[in-house]
Amino acid sequence: xxxxxxxxxxxGLILESQIPFPGLPEDFESPPDVLITKGIVDEHLESxxxxxxxxxxxxxxxxxNTFSVAKILVSDGKSMVVESRKGALDxxxxxxxxxxGMGALLHQRNYLPLHAGVISSDDGCFVFCARSGTGxxxxxxxxxxxxxHLLDDNIAAIRMENGRPFVWPGNTEIKLMHDxxxxxxxxxxxxxxxxxxxSSKFAVNVSAQxxxxxxxxxxxxxxxxxDSTLNIGRLKGSxxxxxxxxxxxxxxxxxxxxxxxxxxxxxxWLAGYAPVHEVRFSTQSHSPGDVADALEIDFSA
Amino acid sequence: xxxxxxxxxxxxxxxxxxxxxDEDVMMASIETGxxxxxxxSGSRLWDLLEQPKSVDQLCQLLVxxxxxxxxxxxxxxxxxxxxMTSRNxxxxxxxxxxxxxxxxxxxxxx
Numbered sequence: 001x002x003x004x005x006x007x008x009x010x011x012g013l014i015l016e017s018q019i020p021f022p023g024l025p026e027d028f029e030s031p032p033d034v035l036i037t038k039g040i041v042d043e044h045l046e047s048x049x050x051x052x053x054x055x056x057x058x059x060x061x062x063x064x065n066t067f068s069v070a071k072i073l074v075s076d077g078k079s080m081v082v083e084s085r086k087g088a089l090d091x092x093x094x095x096x097x098x099x100x101g102m103g104a105l106l107h108q109r110n111y112l113p114l115h116a117g118v119i120s121s122d123d124g125c126f127v128f129c130a131r132s133g134t135g136x137x138x139x140x141x142x143x144x145x146x147x148x149h150l151l152d153d154n155i156a157a158i159r160m161e162n163g164r165p166f167v168w169p170g171n172t173e174i175k176l177m178h179d180x181x182x183x184x185x186x187x188x189x190x191x192x193x194x195x196x197x198x199s200s201k202f203a204v205n206v207s208a209q210x211x212x213x214x215x216x217x218x219x220x221x222x223x224x225x226x227d228s229t230l231n232i233g234r235l236k237g238s239x240x241x242x243x244x245x246x247x248x249x250x251x252x253x254x255x256x257x258x259x260x261x262x263x264x265x266x267x268x269w270l271a272g273y274a275p276v277h278e279v280r281f282s283t284q285s286h287s288p289g290d291v292a293d294a295l296e297i298d299f300s301a
Numbered sequence: 302x303x304x305x306x307x308x309x310x311x312x313x314x315x316x317x318x319x320x321x322x323d324e325d326v327m328m329a330s331i332e333t334g335x336x337x338x339x340x341x342s343g344s345r346l347w348d349l350l351e352q353p354k355s356v357d358q359l360c361q362l363l364v365x366x367x368x369x370x371x372x373x374x375x376x377x378x379x380x381x382x383x384x385m386t387s388r389n390x391x392x393x394x395x396x397x398x399x400x401x402x403x404x405x406x407x408x409x410x411x
Contacts, residue, residue, distance in 0.1 A: 237325035238338040245336060255334035261318050264329040264336070268320045 003038065011106060011157035012168035012214060019082065021094060022192070023173035023203070025212055034078055034105065036097065041071040041083040050256035055100070057256035062104035069093060072101045077108035091196060098171065102155065103250025107259060111168075112158040112266040113249040116220075118151035118167050119143045120211040121299060124218035125167050127156045127274075129247035134225045135283060138180040141204075142292035144189065149211040150174060155249055158217070158270065165273050166214045172207040180288070220276040221295065222247060230291065231280045232298050240271050243278065305356060305382050307375070310394045312353035317390055319347065332389055342367060343381060350391070356382065 008015045008024035015024070016032035045063050048056040056063045064072040069092045070084045080101050084093050106113040116129040117140040130136040137153050144150060152170035159166060175195055176184060181202045185191045192203040222235070222243045235243050244267045245251065254263050277298065281291050305311075316331035319339075326344040328337045339347060342363065349362055360374045367374070385391040 237323040238327060241322045241325070241327050241336070241338075258331070260329050260331050260334050264318055264320065264327075268322055268327070271322045 007032065009212075010168075010170045011102070011111070011152075011155070012159065013109070019090070019094065019097065021098070021171075023171045023205070025169075025172060025207075025210075034080065036080045036082065039081045039083060041073045041081055043071070049258060052252050052256060055253065055256070057253060059258055060108065062108075062253050062257065064096065064100050064104070066096065069096050072097060074101055074104040074108065077105055077110075080105065089196075095195070099154070100250060100253075104253045106155070106157055107250065107254040107257065107263075110159070110262065112165075112263070112270060114156040114158060114220075114244070114247050115154070115249040116156040116247065117153045118156045118169075119148040120151060120215050121148060121218065123215070125151055125211075125215040126218055126295075126299065127167065127220040128223055129156075129220060129243070130223035130225075131247075134223050135288065136223060137174055137176055138288045139223070139291055139295075140174060141176060141180055141184045142288040144174070144206055144209050145184070146292060146296070147209075149209045150206050151211050151215065158266075160269070161214065161216075164216045165270055166216050168214045169211055172205060172210045173203045174206050175201045175203050177201055217274045219299065220244075220270075220274050222276065222278045224278060224280045225283055226280055227282050227284070228280045230282075230286050230294055232277050232294065233280075235276045235278050239278075240276050241267055243276060244270060304395065305379050305386070305393050306395065307355065307357045307360075308395070309356050309382075310353050311350060311356060311359065311382060312392050312394070313347070313350050314389050314392050328390065330389060335388070337388070337390065342377070343385075346378070346381065353394075 003018040006017045006020050007026060007028050008021055009027035010024050013033040014027055014030045015034045015036055017036035018038050019036055045056045045058050045061060049058050054064060054066050060076050062074045068085055069088045070082050073081045080097060103113055114129050116127045117136045118125050118127050128136055128139060140153055151167055153174040155170055157168045178200050185204055188208050189204050189206050192205050195201040195203050317328055319328045326339040345366060349359055356378060360378055364371050364374050382391060382393060386393050
């Protein structure tokens with residue numbers, strides 16, 4: 001019996017997948033750009049150009065290899081072959097595919113992926129970059145409560161369109177820690193469930209306020225959680241360059257595939273188009289609502 | 302390379318890309334995947350090395366541009382060149398020394 005096939009749209013791509021992704025919008029009309037299949041994946045690439053933490057890379061391939069979840073071979077921006085490890089949960093495989101796997105694929109397709117959440121506002125979008133644990137998704141949930149729409153809560157998939165940087169929407173789920181979840185979930189945003197048994201994060205469906213089309217970037221914010229007063233300041237020059245570089249999603253894959261020149265030029269190009277601000281705040285003193293209120297004022301500044 | 306003297310011929314390594322972000326000059330090494338920022342004098346020195354030059358020639362031009370004492374300039378230039386050659390951004394050539402290109406392919410990354 002042949003495997004079922006699911007068709008989705010994410011990051012401007014049509015994905016044909018043997019693995020279901022409940023959080024993705026479906027698309028049955030367009031030919032697929034990317035095939036996600038189950039199969040046998042070798043332990044190593046034949047002639048890797050570089051290796052790093054749980055991966056090997058050649059010019060056009062990244063092999064992601066985790067001991068407990070799966071091996072994923074991402075090739076030419078067109079395919080992801082997955083071989084799951086014994087005992088791995090479907091949700092763990094989906095997280096790996098849509099995390100590191102998608103990071104490798106987007107670099108191969110010449111996107112600039114930032115580790116960021118994105119919300120829409122009228123005719124543009126705002127991008128919030130942050131390291132894991134900064135409170136990015138909690139901030140996004142505060143904006144959703146204010147009526148904004150979500151493009152993605154983890155990856156800002158950026159590509160040039162008509163000479164401007166646009167973000168393409170991805171997942172209709174937002175992942176929140178338990179405390180933030182209690183405040184957020186309701187009949188508009190129903191709880192899907194715990195992300196992982198070992199994790200205190202929960203997935204919530206925000207398709208009621210999901211923006212399904214690409215939007216040009218209005219501003220990029222880099223969130224920094226530290227003991228400070230709430231402060232928003234524009235980044236310039238090398239500080240701007242380093243902020244965008246540090247927040248590039250799966251940059252190590254791009255480097256290992258020999259795409260450093262491409263990334264360098266993408267960062268310079270983005271720095272020239274979109275204003276980038278650093279936001280310093282303390283979670284002790286500032287609630288997500290406080291930060292969202294201050295940012296909302298800055299949106300139109 | 303081991304030693305940088307007045308007579309060392311300095312040149313850019315091939316696989317370096319350079320560009321400005323606002324007023325800051327940034328560079329990336331395609332070989333190592335590392336990014337660097339050049340200060341104004343480093344940026345001027347990079348510009349001067351469009352063609353290879355000796356350390357002496359570089360110092361003469363920098364003394365004129367930045368109005369610094371020749372001894373201090375020589376000391377700073379040698380310090381800068383040591384750092385940049387160790388990162389394979391610039392190459393220095395004395396008699397019998399190797400270039401950045403030759404060193405690169407003796408390294409682990411191809």
